[in-house]
Each structure stands twice: as C-alpha cells, then as structure tokens.
Amino acid sequence: MIIKEVFDLSKDEIVLIDGNSVLYRAFFALPLLSNESGVHTNAVYGFTNMLLKILEDKDPSHILVAFDAGKTTFRHKTYKEYKGGRQKTPPELSEQFPVMREILDALGVKHYELTQYEADDIIGTISKQAQENQKKTLIYSGDKDLLQLASEHVTVGVTRKGITDIDEYSPNEIKEKMGVTIDQIIDLKALMGDKSDNIPGVPGVGEKTAVKLLNQFGTLENIYDNIDDVSGKKLKENLINHKDDAFMSKELVTINRESPIEIKIDDLDYEGYQSRDVIELFKQYGFKSLMGRIGGEEETVEREGVTYEHVEEFKTDYISSNENYLIMEMLEENYHNGDILGFSLVNDQGYYFIPTEVALNSEKFKTWLESKENNKIVADTKRLKVALKWRGINLNGVQFDLILASYIVNPSNSNHDLPSIAQNYGLVDVSYDEEVYGKGAKQKVPEKDVLAEHIVRKGVVAKKTLPTINRRSREKRTRAAVL
Amino acid sequence: MPLSLILADMEYLGVQVDVDRLEEMQQDLSKRLDKIEEEIYELAGQSFNINSPKQLGKILFEELELPVIKKTKTGYSTSADVLEKLQHEHEIVDKILHYRQLGKLQSTYIEGLLKVVHDDTHKIHTRFNQVLTQTGRLSSTDPNLQNIPIRLEEGRKIRQAFVPSKDDYVIMAADYSQIELRVLAHIANDEKLTSAFKEGKDIHTQTAMDVFNVKEDEVDSLMRRHAKAVNFGIVYGISDYGLSQSLGISRKEAGQFIEKYLESYPGVKQYMDDVVKQAKHDGYVETIMKRRRYLPDISSRNFNKRSFAERTAMNTPIQGSAADIIKKAMIDVMDQLNDSDVNAQLLLQVHDELIFEVAKGDIDQLNKLVKNAMEQTVELNVPLLVEADYGNTWYDAK
Known part of the structure; x- marks a missing residue:
C-alpha cells in the first residue's frame, strides 16, 4: 500500500x-x-x-x-x-x-x-x-x-x-x-x-x-x-x-x-473521454478546428453529395453575373508544359465540369476567359494564366486569388493548394490530390467521373472558403495583399 | 495579385540562353575536372571514386593518415567544414574541395540548365513561387536562379549564357544597393545609420569607422570586409559564434565587434529589443506593408527554438520589407514601361535585382525609367539607391 x-x-x-x-x-x-x-x-x-x-x-x-x-x-x-x-x-x-x-x-x-x-x-x-x-x-x-x-x-x-x-x-x-x-x-x-x-x-x-x-x-x-x-x-x-x-x-x-x-x-480522478461524444458537441457548436485535437476514433468523412453538369458544349448561360469560381486541373508542377485534365465552373447557377477539349475548342469559353469583366475567382492565377498563354488564350478579369490570399493570411501554412486550404477551414468536401491520383510512380488519372467530381469539388470549396479567406486577409489591414 | 500577372508574363516570355556557350562550358569544365582528378590520384597514389565519402575517407584518414576531425555514422566525415580545417595538412585537400565545387557547378548548374532549356525556343522558362518563403521573398524553380553561384568566378561565368532574345538588344540589370541595410535604418530609425545613407556615404566604410574608431582614410580593406560582415550579420540576427565563423576570428573578438556595433547604432539595438518584445506580445511580426509572419516559438521553453524565433523576429521585418519594396517596384516599373514607348522586357527577379532585355537605342531611357521607378517606389527615411548596368550577357551587366 x-x-x-x-x-x-x-x-x-x-x-x-x-x-x-x-x-x-x-x-x-x-x-x-x-x-x-x-x-x-x-x-x-x-x-x-x-x-x-x-x-x-x-x-x-x-x-x-x-x-x-x-x-x-x-x-x-x-x-x-x-x-x-x-x-x-x-x-x-x-x-x-x-x-x-x-x-x-x-x-x-x-x-x-x-x-x-x-x-x-x-x-x-x-x-x-x-x-x-x-x-x-x-x-x-x-x-x-x-x-x-x-x-x-x-x-x-x-x-x-x-x-x-x-x-x-x-x-x-x-x-x-x-x-x-x-x-x-x-x-x-x-x-x-x-x-x-x-x-x-x-x-x-x-x-x-x-x-x-x-x-x-x-x-x-x-x-x-x-x-x-x-x-x-x-x-x-x-x-x-x-x-x-x-x-x-x-x-x-x-x-x-x-x-x-x-x-x-x-x-x-480524470479518466478521459469518449471521442464520439466530444466530436458531436464540437460539430454542434461549430468547433471544427478543435476536432482534429480529439484523439481516438477516425472520423468517417461525411460529405454532401455533389451534382454537376458534364458540359458538352459551353454556353454563355453558364456564366453568372456574380462570382464565378474557375478551376483548372493540372497535375504537373511545371505548368509550362503540363496537361490540362479539365476545368470546372462553380457559381450561383450550378456546378459544371468542362472537359479540356470542349473548353479549348469553345469560342464562347475563350471569349469569357479573355473578357476583362472582373468576375472570375481562381486558385493560382499565374498557373492558369501561363497555361492558357501557351495555348494562345490571354486570361483577364480575375477578381480574387485564393492561394495568394491564403498566403497573406498565414505564410507558414505549408500548403496553399485548395484541398489544404479547405482542411484548414474545417471543410471535408474535397479530397487531397494524393488520394485521388496516387503518388509518384503510381500516379494516374482516374476514370472520367471520379476526375470530374474531384475538380468540381475543388470549385465547391473555393466557393465555401472565399468569404472567410477574404475576410481574414482583409482583417490584417495588410497592404501586402495588393502586390 | 497584379504581381502574379507580371510574373506570368515573365515566365511565359522566358530568358534566352546561349546553348552553345553552355555546352562549351560543360566541355571545358569536364576537361578541368579530369585534370584535377588526375592530380588527386597522383597525390593519393591510387585512383578512387572521389565522390564516394567512404572511399575518400579511407584515402584521407587511413592512407594519408590525416587527423580525423569528425566521424559519421558510417565512417569519417568528409564534409566541407572538415576539409577546410585540413587544408594546410596536405595539398590534396584543396584539390578535393575545388573538385567538388566544380563538380557541383557542372551537374547542378550547367547540366541542370541544359536540361530545362526549351527545345525549340532555346529559352529558359523559370517559375516564380509567390507562396513559398516565410518572408515574402520570391523564389524560383526550374531553374532556381537564386543560387546560381556568383562567388566563384567559374560560377559567375554561367551568367554569360543568359543573353538577349533579339538582335540589337542588350541585358540590363538594375540592383538595389544594400536594400536590407537601408530598410533597417528606416525601421530602426537609427540616427547615425540614417545620416550615413542620406549623405551618400559608403555604409561599410562608415561602419568600419564607427566600430574600429578610426577616420575614413584609416579604413583598410580588411576592416571594411569585417564591417561588411557585421552589417550583413546584424540583419540576420547573427550570434558571436556565427560571426566568428564567417570572419575566421575568435568568438570573443566577434562578440566585441557586435557589441561595438550595437553601441554605435543604439537605434538598431533598440529596434532589436522592441521587435522581440512586440513579437512576444502579439505572436507575430510585420513588414512595412503589414505582411505578417507568426512566430509561435517565441515563447517556447526550448532555448534553441526560442532563440531562432527571436532572430527570425529581427530579420523578417527587414527581409520582408525589402521583398515588399521589390515587388511594388516591379509593378511600378511595368506600369511605366507599358505607358512608354521603350522597347524592353522584364525578364527576371533575382535577389535584389531586376533584369531586363532592352533595345540598344533605348538603353538610356530604360535606365532612367527603371532607376526612377525603383528608387521612388516607397518613401523611406533614407534614400533607396539603384545601380544599373548593361551588357551583351547577364554576366556583363555588372
């Protein structure tokens, strides 16, 4: 004793x-x-x-x-x-x-x-x-x-x-x-x-x-x-x-x-807790960022389903007069010579997956890309602009860049790609690229529907995170953001 | 955001590379490497794989019986700092160091560059990363332009391969002189430092005068070199140990230099104390354009983590503000360039420089435009100074 x-x-x-x-x-x-x-x-x-x-x-x-x-x-x-x-x-x-x-x-x-x-x-x-x-x-x-x-x-x-x-x-x-x-x-x-x-x-x-x-x-x-x-x-x-x-x-x-x-x-006497109970409460009160600190059971990812239109011919009706979230998917880091796997467009009119050939052959789509009307929101303007330039398209009218904004908010979040940003803001709507494409030598493009959904989901998180990232990058009253 | 559009244009435009020149260098280096290899084999009394640390270690420490300085998990350490200490022991050591330097130049830079040159255009299309560094500085990949060596003459020569893309054009490089020291003078608002810049004095000579207590004509090149090292070290929050290593002097002497420096420039000392205090209080530091960097380790119990965070707190506002300035300058330069009828293109941003190619007839105009835009891009307590030069290649634009 x-x-x-x-x-x-x-x-x-x-x-x-x-x-x-x-x-x-x-x-x-x-x-x-x-x-x-x-x-x-x-x-x-x-x-x-x-x-x-x-x-x-x-x-x-x-x-x-x-x-x-x-x-x-x-x-x-x-x-x-x-x-x-x-x-x-x-x-x-x-x-x-x-x-x-x-x-x-x-x-x-x-x-x-x-x-x-x-x-x-x-x-x-x-x-x-x-x-x-x-x-x-x-x-x-x-x-x-x-x-x-x-x-x-x-x-x-x-x-x-x-x-x-x-x-x-x-x-x-x-x-x-x-x-x-x-x-x-x-x-x-x-x-x-x-x-x-x-x-x-x-x-x-x-x-x-x-x-x-x-x-x-x-x-x-x-x-x-x-x-x-x-x-x-x-x-x-x-x-x-x-x-x-x-x-x-x-x-x-x-x-x-x-x-x-x-x-x-x-x-x-402290005996610990039941993760499930805690996570339930955290969800209820919106403590998304604390959920990751609760040890224990793996949280099964519950996602909203996403229905999108698989575009065969781009129509100008798809373009909203409000914000348009435009995603270009390219696996290669070097966008001077990478392949475009597809585009997605997300706005208040709907969710659209636009296959590469459809996009690059559509005069209407190209006209919109080159239009100076500031209603496109993208992740990584430079990547998009250069990739399009190599294909003879001059991108204009980008209103906001989520990647740059994420960097301004905190430069040490090591990754400023959409899935990582989504994770930071507690969203589960999109998977990491590695989960969809595999890594290194095993990397390959999945079948059409899986690919299309992944690209559309990126547009979805872009839309969801914009208000918060926008607010946060402005909160700092930083002039660095205008560079 | 406007910067990303400018960078996009620069990346797409690319820089012309003189591939023949590069291949010449490659062959030249190859010959020289062979020669040094021969010399090394002769001194060693046998041939071996110089690039294998295991074999090298055996030759140096067993065959030639040089004193062992450091050991690694698998054998003897043959790293640069170890070899530097053995330089006076045997002439083979120098040759090995030289061999390695040239070898790195060959593989990483010359062959590396040749790999990324576009087949048809013979241009290099680097990619600038705007979201990588913690300070706000740009970085570049494929190729990494920041670390093309300039200290070694053979390294500098690599810049000869960067040429204008049109006939009758030249390369112009515009460089901010001591931008970080000027930013320091501004942020710390140190009287002496600010006056020195305002009066157009040579800052390293001035520092030498203040730290060594001598008159201007008594400053010799060694003193100036030491003063320069202290100047750059201070910006990075250098320790007495770091300075002693960099100057090859005792730790005590280095500590005395730093102390004398801080005594001469009390504004700087005040700034360093204040910024660390502020970092502890707010959890972050800011640049002049309010770019933030969070420093969670500033209150760490771990001494090393905390020290590093403190040095980062001192350095980030300086480096970050310099980055802000250069970025804004790029935007201003492009605005003015687009409004003018000067035939020139912005090609690269490296360290504190902007690099252009310009039609021979417009050299003076570009020079004026760029100098003006860069020097006036922000208003600090001290003037910003830009030096511009031009030539047929990047190497000559100095």
Whole structure:
C-alpha cells in the first residue's frame, strides 16, 4: 500500500481551473462567435481550446473546474457592497455557461459549485487538501486573486490576453515579481484594496506603499502594532482612520480554504473521454478546428453529395453575373508544359465540369476567359494564366486569388493548394490530390467521373472558403495583399 | 495579385540562353575536372571514386593518415567544414574541395540548365513561387536562379549564357544597393545609420569607422570586409559564434565587434529589443506593408527554438520589407514601361535585382525609367539607391 501511494504521489498532478474567471477572459479576448443556431460560443471556444492544451501538455491525473454558484456569497454578509459596481454579465456570455458545462461533461472533466461560496474558495479548499497530501497542483485563473494559494507544490497559472498564453507563478516568481512572500499577498491586497471586486483597502495606499510597509513590518497586524513607526503623516493618518476597512478587506480577500465542499480529491480522478461524444458537441457548436485535437476514433468523412453538369458544349448561360469560381486541373508542377485534365465552373447557377477539349475548342469559353469583366475567382492565377498563354488564350478579369490570399493570411501554412486550404477551414468536401491520383510512380488519372467530381469539388470549396479567406486577409489591414 | 500577372508574363516570355556557350562550358569544365582528378590520384597514389565519402575517407584518414576531425555514422566525415580545417595538412585537400565545387557547378548548374532549356525556343522558362518563403521573398524553380553561384568566378561565368532574345538588344540589370541595410535604418530609425545613407556615404566604410574608431582614410580593406560582415550579420540576427565563423576570428573578438556595433547604432539595438518584445506580445511580426509572419516559438521553453524565433523576429521585418519594396517596384516599373514607348522586357527577379532585355537605342531611357521607378517606389527615411548596368550577357551587366 505504501509503495502504491509513493507511485501515485509521483505521478499525481491535479489541475484546478477557475471556470468563471477564465470563461470571462475568453469572452473578451475573442471576437463574438456563434453557431448555426445563434448560440454564442466564443468564450466556450477559448476555454475549450485552453483546456485541450492543458490536457495534452500536463496530462493531469485529477482535474476540476470550479464555478461561482450565484451572486450572493458569504462575503456579502461581511460587506454588502462586495463586488458592487461591477457591470452586469452580458447575456452573450451568461448563455455560454451551460454550454461550457455540457462540454466539460463530454470531456469527462468534473465541475463543481457551492452556494454562497466562490470558485476561489472551492479551489482554495481542494488545493489545501492536495498540499497536505503533498500532491503537485496546478491552478489556472484569469486573474491574480488566487496567487495566495501558491506553495511548494502548488503553481498558479494566470492567463494573459490570448487565453492560451499562461504566466506560471511559483513562490519564487511571486517574490520576484511582486516583492512580497506568498503569506503576505493577502495583507498586500487588504492594504491596496481591489477596484474590480470593490474591496476598500486603505485609501492612499497603492501597491508600492503596501509592498514597502510589508517589507518593513511583515504583516498587517504588525503594522498596526507598531503604528507609530510608520513614516509619513498622511499615510499614518489614513492607516489609523481606516483600520476597520483594512481588516475587513483582509477578511474579504482571504480565500476560504475550509469551505464545506462535498467533493474530495479522489472524486476528481480524470479518466478521459469518449471521442464520439466530444466530436458531436464540437460539430454542434461549430468547433471544427478543435476536432482534429480529439484523439481516438477516425472520423468517417461525411460529405454532401455533389451534382454537376458534364458540359458538352459551353454556353454563355453558364456564366453568372456574380462570382464565378474557375478551376483548372493540372497535375504537373511545371505548368509550362503540363496537361490540362479539365476545368470546372462553380457559381450561383450550378456546378459544371468542362472537359479540356470542349473548353479549348469553345469560342464562347475563350471569349469569357479573355473578357476583362472582373468576375472570375481562381486558385493560382499565374498557373492558369501561363497555361492558357501557351495555348494562345490571354486570361483577364480575375477578381480574387485564393492561394495568394491564403498566403497573406498565414505564410507558414505549408500548403496553399485548395484541398489544404479547405482542411484548414474545417471543410471535408474535397479530397487531397494524393488520394485521388496516387503518388509518384503510381500516379494516374482516374476514370472520367471520379476526375470530374474531384475538380468540381475543388470549385465547391473555393466557393465555401472565399468569404472567410477574404475576410481574414482583409482583417490584417495588410497592404501586402495588393502586390 | 497584379504581381502574379507580371510574373506570368515573365515566365511565359522566358530568358534566352546561349546553348552553345553552355555546352562549351560543360566541355571545358569536364576537361578541368579530369585534370584535377588526375592530380588527386597522383597525390593519393591510387585512383578512387572521389565522390564516394567512404572511399575518400579511407584515402584521407587511413592512407594519408590525416587527423580525423569528425566521424559519421558510417565512417569519417568528409564534409566541407572538415576539409577546410585540413587544408594546410596536405595539398590534396584543396584539390578535393575545388573538385567538388566544380563538380557541383557542372551537374547542378550547367547540366541542370541544359536540361530545362526549351527545345525549340532555346529559352529558359523559370517559375516564380509567390507562396513559398516565410518572408515574402520570391523564389524560383526550374531553374532556381537564386543560387546560381556568383562567388566563384567559374560560377559567375554561367551568367554569360543568359543573353538577349533579339538582335540589337542588350541585358540590363538594375540592383538595389544594400536594400536590407537601408530598410533597417528606416525601421530602426537609427540616427547615425540614417545620416550615413542620406549623405551618400559608403555604409561599410562608415561602419568600419564607427566600430574600429578610426577616420575614413584609416579604413583598410580588411576592416571594411569585417564591417561588411557585421552589417550583413546584424540583419540576420547573427550570434558571436556565427560571426566568428564567417570572419575566421575568435568568438570573443566577434562578440566585441557586435557589441561595438550595437553601441554605435543604439537605434538598431533598440529596434532589436522592441521587435522581440512586440513579437512576444502579439505572436507575430510585420513588414512595412503589414505582411505578417507568426512566430509561435517565441515563447517556447526550448532555448534553441526560442532563440531562432527571436532572430527570425529581427530579420523578417527587414527581409520582408525589402521583398515588399521589390515587388511594388516591379509593378511600378511595368506600369511605366507599358505607358512608354521603350522597347524592353522584364525578364527576371533575382535577389535584389531586376533584369531586363532592352533595345540598344533605348538603353538610356530604360535606365532612367527603371532607376526612377525603383528608387521612388516607397518613401523611406533614407534614400533607396539603384545601380544599373548593361551588357551583351547577364554576366556583363555588372
């Protein structure tokens, strides 16, 4: 039994997360997002992203997300105005709490709340138990209120502006960064007060003064025991006049580490999750980019069917007066002498596959290609233009190039071809070229229908991704895009 | 986007290659390689496959008993840096290095070029890749023009094979002088650096003066060379180790150079600190036209990854801005060219150069047009300087 405990001890890592604080930060850090049903999801997305990272990086043996139970806490009995003056939680955020709990359930992560107590208190209590059992603990929060819980085995991580950016505080770092020891943090806050929680503190005492006083006297009590030794008339005056406030503030900021919680560390055992459940939820909330991080079962690709017209003679009716997505398929990298396998045209009138001979022999098609009216959207203008030039056609009227835009958005996405772009944006509508044509020596052109559908599907993803790529490349307010 | 259309035209037009010249070079190199081979065999006392590292290793380290510097999984290392250290041990080493250099020239460049020349037109149609580099610089394939060697004279000669496609035309090359240093001066807004460029001083001489504390007439060619190395190194975020390798001096001395440099140009030092800070904060860096590069490793716990990301943070805005400028210049040049009646074509973009072919009668006009368009394409705190030259081949346009 002893051996087992020793084993467990060395592997046990407990993660405690302040749900309210992190969700709050995520909400303000990310742009407003909502899913198809209109449910807002940005805070949940940010939180989930961070949570997945923690599960991947830290591989905890135990994990808990603590939430505030309601507006009233035991602290309000001490001070009615506690947290007064705070703005009401925006409904776009409050509607995300139940969603977050749903996701936590699917991920197998326990969450807990206790009436009259704050998330801080729950975390403080569990971490105290962990400390007594010498278990390594990581606490995550969006603000510094939990720093007082740091200790030899307990590290507190505070998220920065971008939720996944986390500053980790161990006792040494706290001493370095704040100038006081962990035991002094409570007294520090008691003196300074806290505007956001509406804790009075002592007026005229800011961080600097408070640090100085604590370095001089050690504790709040000691300051008052030796009040005559305090230098500065105004300072002494304020301290004396607001002694009650100071001690009340101390009470308010002290985290209750003996809260009557009904859970124990053993209850927080982390056993992983059922991938299917998680993926279902991710789909529901539109978290496509997170799906790839869920280990486990292979997601069977469900695709929409695609019906297209196999063109035998190109008609000008096919051309839309709105955007036309034009795809030229050529396997060879060297487009100076590659074979064109076919074209596809996708627009609000339909989906068209145009065989190469039909296209290149059609005067109408050629006229459209050379028309300066800016309504063609392509992937890789240069490739298309050069290939057509070698065939005596002078391409004009290209309005947007998806490949170039993808490069502007992020040059390090290693591939800027349509299937890769589609994958980046969470679309499954088109396969990679390798899957359709094979690789290297085994490469060959598949039969007509498979080929035609693949080329049309490229047009489909071009159409689907355009709005997002367009928006993203503009968001950067980059002038590089006009080159 | 407009650039991709310009590049499309350039690629389709292609560059004329003097195939006879290339084949001549091929034969010439072949003869020289044979000669060196003979000399090597003589010195080794036997013939062997010089290109086999295994056989070479045996000859060098067992037969000739040269000191072993590095070992590989399968035997002795015969890489360039190892051989360079052995140069003074035996004259065979020099010949082997030379042999390899010429061999690479032969296979990769001369034979490589001959392979991609279009059968009928005798032109080379390179392809410019706009979406490959992380900095925004263009790259080219089939052939890769960026790495046609210019340091070795034999390598430079390869440029003689690039000729105008019409009679009575010449090749003109317009090159931005020290564009990256000028961009650095602008972004960092360093006083001394900016003044030096504004006053038209030779920047490497100026740096030599500042780093070595000497007057202009006291700067000798060695000092200038060192200053030049530091100048280019700084742009790439070079370390004391890197500089020491590049100049063949001690690490301590190199460190002192860099320190002295940063003292002389506090604006540059400030820029480097600021850009790393900003990268850590934002997660990316930007060029003057706001092209972004994300740097996730900037906050990595791994020292090497983080250092690399920091150097990248310093270098990308400089290289990337230079890329932006060159690209915009191309667009401006083409606009003006199309509006004029100058008989010229833009052929290639390589490093910091634009290469044209132009009718002999229009040389002066093109020169003016190009210089003007390139120098005025953006307004920086320092002037942009373009040097243009022309000749019957690319080699002569210098």
